[in-house]
Amino acid sequence: MRPPTLNIFPSQPMHVEPSSTNNHKAATALVSSTTNNSSKRPSEPSMELANARNNAPSSGPETAKAIKREGNRKGPTSSNSEHEGPKTPDPKTLRRLAQNREAARKSRLRKKAYVQQLESSRIKLTQLEQELQRARTQGMFFGGILGGEQGLPVGISNISSEAAVFDMEYARWLEVHHRLMCELRAAVQEHLPENELRLYVDNCLAHYDEIMNLKGMVAKTDVFHLVSGLWKSPAERCFLWLGGFRPSELIKVILSQIEPLTEQQILGICGLQQSTQEAEDALSQGLEALNQSILDTIASDSLSCPPNMANYMGQMAVAMNKLSTLEGFVRQ
Known part of the structure; x- marks a missing residue:
């Protein structure tokens, strides 16, 4: 309790005694107003939650409908691709x-x-x-x-x-x-x-x-x-x-290195070897005859002891003409 103080500016006349009944009513009104305010504040969040709950079911069907529409859009494409499967090119394209x-x-x-x-x-x-x-x-x-x-x-x-x-x-x-x-x-x-x-x-x-x-x-x-x-x-x-060089002998060496061969291949190689050997024999005989002819021309008396220069030059021209055929043998 605070000590009583002097009320210099009283709200009521000092000679009138305050009514206890009025004071009680004022206190009751103050308490009730406070209670109403406190009860209103918790009710506001509860109302917001209720509104949220009421709004949620309403948005749920809309979302479900949107998902369903999206699924309907994608549905035919996926089903078609599944039914079609991977495309295989035709044989003409592959070829x-x-x-x-x-x-x-x-x-x-x-x-x-x-x-x-x-x-x-x-x-x-x-x-x-x-x-x-x-x-x-x-x-x-x-x-x-x-x-x-x-x-x-x-x-x-x-x-x-x-x-x-x-x-x-x-x-x-x-x-x-x-x-x-x-x-x-x-x-x-x-x-x-x-x-x-x-x-x-x-x-x-x-x-x-x-x-x-x-x-x-x-x-x-x-x-x-x-x-x-x-x-x-x-x-x-x-x-x-x-020993000189003989292509027919070379074919024999090669033949032993390329086996096995088919019967047709063996016959072809044998035919080539035979024709080559015949050509070699012909060239050898011709070259031998040419050498003998040139030797006889050079060993004649007219070239060793030339009594006549005209005869000497004639015999030499014959020998040179025979030598000119050597080119043909080499080319063959």
């Missing part, structure tokens, strides 16, 4: 695709072979330029000014210009031949398909055609250089001196 792949593969192989041919040609040209430059520095002149066009010896090596060029070309040919043989052996060991092996074999055959063309060219200008075999390696000259 066309296989043909396109095969054509593309063959095109790549042809391109590779063409690039290799260009590279080998470039290397060949470079080596030929180097050999010509080296020959010029050594004092040899190619071009026929010193009699090379007539087949006369030129330069310090006592061979014609065509023979010198042939020697350089043959040395280059041996290098390329070794490389091609290594590539062919590697392809055989890798068990490549038949069409790819055919490219390597065709390259080797074309390479042999090249050396045969070179021999044909030098046979027209200096057949003696070709027959002498001086352009060959020492090992090749040794074997030629021992």
